[in-house]
Amino acid sequence: MPRPITISFTSLFITTLFISTFSLPQELFALDFSSKLRTDKQSLMSVASDFGNLTESIPATVFYPSSPHDIAAVISFSYTNSAPLFISPRGHGHSINGQTSCPDGMVIHMESLGQDRTDRINVSVANRYVDVGGEQLWIDVLNAARRHGLGVNSWTDYLYLTVGGTLSVGGISGQTFQHGPQISNVLELDVITGTGEQVTCSKTRNRDLFNAVLGGLGQFGIITRARIPLSPAPEKVKWVRLMYTDIVTFTRDQERLISVDENEWLSGFLNYLEGSLLLEQGLIDSWRSSSFFSKNDTERIVQLTAKHRLTALYYLEVVVGYDEDIATEVDQELDLLLDDLSFVPGFAFAQEVTYVEFLDRVHDGEVKLQEAGQWQVPHPWLNLFVPKSRILDFDAGVLKGILGKDKAMGPILIYPMNKNKWDSEMSAMIPDEEVFYAIGILRSATRDKLEKMVDQNKKILEFCTIEGIAFKQYMPHYRTKEGWMKHFGSKWDKFVELKMKYDPKGILAPGLKIYTSLL
Ligand code: FAD
Incomplete structure (x- = not known):
């Protein structure tokens, strides 16, 4: 096995490079698919990092399959070879913490499966x-x-x-x-x-x-x-944002709206519900809410924040789909719904856009940031599921406490979901409570702020642990067996059993270090 050389550029940027003399099994290059393997620097570097831009890990080769059969062939080769080759599928590379990395091994460029094909x-x-x-x-x-x-x-x-x-x-x-x-x-x-x-x-x-x-x-x-x-799918949607000055009213309204059992008609009416935190003007026009608020709306929101001497506002976001022939009816029902909610009077903002424009809304923000060269920066994101019973503690300790004024570097999402819509037989882990919140702390970092943000993320996890908040990481990444065992809880033994059944040599997706933590 080659020995990794770890080079620390800063205390945060740990780049793992591998000795160039490392050679892939020579038989690999004699097989049918060998023309789809690349080892040139450009190919290797194109998969060395991900959207997070926090780690860099160079594989030995990148594989560009043109059919599922090609993928089966490389995995079979690895499985039957005396020294298995690690293999990691890479989709669009939008992970944060090197989940698709494959030091020593092969990254499969999944998107080449669909290249020049219309039948996928x-x-x-x-x-x-x-x-x-x-x-x-x-x-x-x-x-x-x-x-x-x-x-x-x-x-x-x-x-x-x-x-x-x-x-x-x-x-x-x-x-x-x-x-x-x-x-x-x-x-x-x-x-x-x-x-x-x-x-x-x-x-x-x-x-x-x-x-x-x-x-x-x-x-x-x-x-x-x-x-x-x-x-x-509807042709168009009514897209509404409602402002709140306090977390209690904000979460109460959110929880009422997702309580489908209590409001049966709502379950078919609302097509979408999320919530976010707003801190200051820069964030109001962040990439997640690009172009939603007019200049005038933005000024009013900033004044509202100042008037209440707040560090943050919350907004609840709902969407209702409709076709033109029922537009008036939908407006009336939406008015009835809004009458029943406790947002700050006068602070409801609405837009009508096509269904496709709504669903593709984040891309507009991406294009603007790409043009400004601000998309490929480090993204020390933290995504958590927090039980409803502790959301106020989380707000006080994390959003108002640990993050303080540093929230302004990106969107912060807070929205609830129902446990009974998740399938407990599947591998994904959620908190053991009927309602829990998805929290997305989606900050972009300049190099000088990165260290502080990573440290804050660590403090957030420590705070939750010390306070006994039974959170789960969404898109988890741990480095130790204890971390993974705690994450999977009672599902751990089953997870290990199935890993041994379907990937007994630990070939797949080694970037998460789950298999190596078993050894
Ligand atoms: P990659 O990052 O390439 O891979 C992710 C993981 O999946 C890796 O472990 C990889 O090995 C594995 N993998 C990839 N392809 C396959 C495959 N075909 N079969 C098996 N395993 C595979 N998530 C949400 O849930 N909701 C959101 O709204 C959301 N918004 C996002 C917005 C942005 C700007 C970004 C950067 C991320 C967002 N995410 C969101 C997170 C995203 O869903 C995950 O990071 C997802 O894994 C990325 O998909 P990808 O195609 O880039 O996968």
């Missing part, structure tokens, strides 16, 4: 589902389904992520309270396991693999196809 997204209008390649982006699923007036039930806020990448973590957004995460909305998968076997699985066929892979962090197999149910 197939909508069945009659059966109301789409068969989609694991490498496809959600934006392309949206465009394909929309041509038939259809859409999936559960999206992510940002659609330039691959289907395989989000199904490996969960896939959450403002539809999760109602339809569950994306992993609760899958009918069938084609998976290539860590032994190179191609398996079709669902709730009724190879059920253990299906449940393991969904939310399974790429540990059990590579998703090459997912069958996802479709429903009629």
